[in-house]
Amino acid sequence: MLQDRHLYNDVIELLNEISPTSEKCFTVARRTMTLKSQVLSIDPWEENYGRILLYGHLHAHSLERACHFTLSHGLAVYWGILMDIKLTEGPNYFEILATLKKSNISALLLETLYSINKENIRAAYRMDTISVHIIEEDRFSIIKLAAIGDFEHSCPKIPDREISWGQIETAFHSILEDLSAQ
Numbered sequence: 001m002l003q004d005r006h007l008y009n010d011v012i013e014l015l016n017e018i019s020p021t022s023e024k025c026f027t028v029a030r031r032t033m034t035l036k037s038q039v040l041s042i043d044p045w046e047e048n049y050g051r052i053l054l055y056g057h058l059h060a061h062s063l064e065r066a067c068h069f070t071l072s073h074g075l076a077v078y079w080g081i082l083m084d085i086k087l088t089e090g091p092n093y094f095e096i097l098a099t100l101k102k103s104n105i106s107a108l109l110l111e112t113l114y115s116i117n118k119e120n121i122r123a124a125y126r127m128d129t130i131s132v133h134i135i136e137e138d139r140f141s142i143i144k145l146a147a148i149g150d151f152e153h154s155c156p157k158i159p160d161r162e163i164s165w166g167q168i169e170t171a172f173h174s175i176l177e178d179l180s181a182q
Contacts, residue, residue, distance in 0.1 A: 001148075002055055003039070007031050008148055015099050051132060051158045055143050056080030058125070058133045059168075065124035066116045075105055079113075079175075081148075086171040088144040088161050096148075097178055106179060113176055121172070122165060138165035 001008050010028050014020045036053060043050030060080035064071060078100065085093045100106050126137065133140050144161045 003035050012099050015103050048157050056084050059083040062124040066121040067112050071112050082175050083171055084142050087163050092148040
């Protein structure tokens with residue numbers, strides 16, 4: 001989704017539909033799989049170019065651990081993408097937030113987020129197993145993108161940004177407020 005503007009638009013369209021057809025879902029899934037395999041053929045260990053596949057995953061995996069895997073991976077990654085965008089002051093934040101708010105999944109996400117104990121989420125971040133995410137205790141590395149859906153395919157090294165637990169906590173609460181606002 002992050003590498004292809006058309007795919008990004010198709011995903012947003014699917015999320016806005018109440019009952020998308022299985023054909024539309026399959027087309028998006030197949031295109032996603034093709035893009036992922038192209039990236040992995042260039043960087044199978046996700047150390048440079050392949051880090052694009054980790055976008056949002058620091059937060060997604062932490063959220064999944066903190067809520068004991070009661071939330072789907074896809075929804076957790078969607079939250080993670082919002083977190084990475086918020087933390088890097090990246091593009092498309094309000095567009096993605098608005099799509100999530102219009103969808104029928106926002107209530108499930110809000111219920112899960114409000115039920116998580118603050119210390120559980122912090123501990124979940126500390127348990128991350130992807131080495132490119134953790135710099136030291138309570139310091140993490142995330143990817144910074146110039147534009148969602150318009151990733152530079154020839155970029156050998158993806159820019160990143162160091163963030164602290166305090167920044168994560170602030171972004172978490174800010175997005176929670178934005179998502180809760182009518």
